Amino acid sequence: MSTIALHVNRRAVELSAEPRTSLADFVRDKLDLTGTHLGCEHGVCGACTVLLDGVPARSCITYAAACEGADVTTIEGLDEDEVTTELRAAFTREHALQCGYCTPGMLVSARDLVLRLPDADERRIRVGLSGNLCRCTGYVGIVRAVQSVIEARRARNVAPLADGGRTVLGPAGSGRAESGRYDPQPAHTVAAPASESVARGTIPDFTPATVLDQRFTLPHAPAKVFAMFDDIAGIAACLPGVSLRSPPRPERVEGSIRVKLGPIAAAFEGAARVERDPATLSGRIVGIGTDPRSRSATQGEIRYRLLPLDGGAATAVELSIGYTLTGMLAQVGRPGLVRDLAKRLVADFAANLDRRMSGLTPESATQAELSFWSIASDVLRARLARIFGNRSGAG
The missing domain is CATH 1.10.150.120 ([2Fe-2S]-binding domain)
Incomplete structure (x- = not known):
């Protein structure tokens, strides 16, 4: 066994490994970075490709010991x-x-x-x-x-x-000598981990991987609803699992959201910024967060627009929800299920918002975490009811 010291995804690592250990086995078995896949193990299929001092390299035919002092970036290190x-x-x-x-x-x-x-x-x-x-x-x-x-x-x-x-x-890997460490920051391509970005106050724009459109109505005037959307703490109280860590400001809202997916529990810590346009009764919320335990990261964007109904006595809220989720939790999402879950969550949010604007306590105020499986079970029951309802109607 020999001790190998290198940097993996901007983190200093010093671990023991056999001299014959490949870099792919090193990051998978020693660091649990299983996004690096092993296919042919002969350097042919490319599934194991990582960045070695910024250069794409086949990690299955690269000895970990040969990377002493190098900077390695796996697919997990490119989350941001x-x-x-x-x-x-x-x-x-x-x-x-x-x-x-x-x-x-x-x-x-x-x-x-x-x-x-x-x-x-x-x-x-x-x-x-x-x-x-x-x-x-x-x-x-x-x-x-x-x-x-x-x-x-x-x-x-x-x-x-x-x-x-x-x-x-x-x-690949030759840049680890006196020339200095590989640092992608000058190229403006690799951002720091989300937690570091949040600490510095940077909440970047992004292109969402998935965008969902939702709409709900509230029996309140648009001006009143728009004013409510300016109450960041009040809006957070209407969202299950959300808590704020400090007094919110439009340019920076720090908080967390707790999510439970069966045996997987995650607590995303992050921050968001809020933008509002009173002239069009519209706004935008952009956020970023990470969960170190599941090694998952998310970026989210919510765009909203308020439209008057019933001569201004009620309001239609149009939402465009965009997000990018990476890491372990991204593996459990399916587009159809996510759409149904989003529809249910928006309905719960709308109900809580209506209760709060009517002077009542939102039902989710005491809910400590967002349990997707409890919501998913309701979605599944609704789907089964639709299926069997259609069959009985056809008979």
């Missing part, structure tokens, strides 16, 4: 990365993944292409991804996803970086 966030949304939009086994390595390689290529040249993208094999998709959606991100970034005048921002010549 600007380019990877855009790629995740594009992969979802273009149906660029099915089983998902190749996806972590594919994203790492695609990110390198987005940084380097001057334009969305299909041939160069296919050549650049030729070292990442996918048995499911036929690559068409993957290529389209990468093209769309390159096109969008170039349209925003984000210029390509020469050699992907690399400053050291040589093989």
Whole structure:
């Protein structure tokens, strides 16, 4: 056994391992970073691709001991990365993944292409991804996803970086010597972990991977509802599992939300900023949070607009809910179930909001955590009722 010291996802690591231990086995078995997948274990399929001093490398054929002093970034370390966030949304939009086994390595390689290529040249993208094999998709959606991100970034005048921002010549990992540690910050591509971003006060904009539209009505005038939305503490009291850590300000709201998914319990700590437009009775809430226990991170955006009903006696609240969830908790979400859960949660929020505006105590005020399984059971019962109702009606 030998002691190996390196940096993994911006964290100093010093652990013992056999000299023959691969970097892939090291991050999976020693650090529980199982987003790095093992496929062929011969450096052919690309599922194990990670960043070694900022350069994509095959971790299954790289000895961990050979990475002494290097900086390693796995797919988990790119949770808050600007380019990877855009790629995740594009992969979802273009149906660029099915089983998902190749996806972590594919994203790492695609990110390198987005940084380097001057334009969305299909041939160069296919050549650049030729070292990442996918048995499911036929690559068409993957290529389209990468093209769309390159096109969008170039349209925003984000210029390509020469050699992907690399400053050291040589093989992957050679940048760990006197040239200094690999730091992606100058390239403005990898953000600090969400908890660090929150501590610094940075709540970034982002492109949501999933967007859900919801609508509900309240028997109160739009002006009264808009004023209520300015009561951040009151709104938080209407949301199950939400608690504030300090007096809220529009530019910064710090708090947490407790979520329980069966045996998985998570407590997302984070912050948000609130934007309001009185002229259009609309607003936007942007937040970011992390749960260290499940190694999950989330970014969320809620856009709302208030419309008068019944001559101004009532209000229609239109919501656009966008979010990106990464880590363990992202594996339990399915689009259909998430839509049903969102519908139920919005209904509960609307009911609590109505009660509070009517001078009553919201029913969720004493609820310590948000239990998705209790809500999911109600959703499942409703679905079964619809199915059997349709069958009995057909008979």
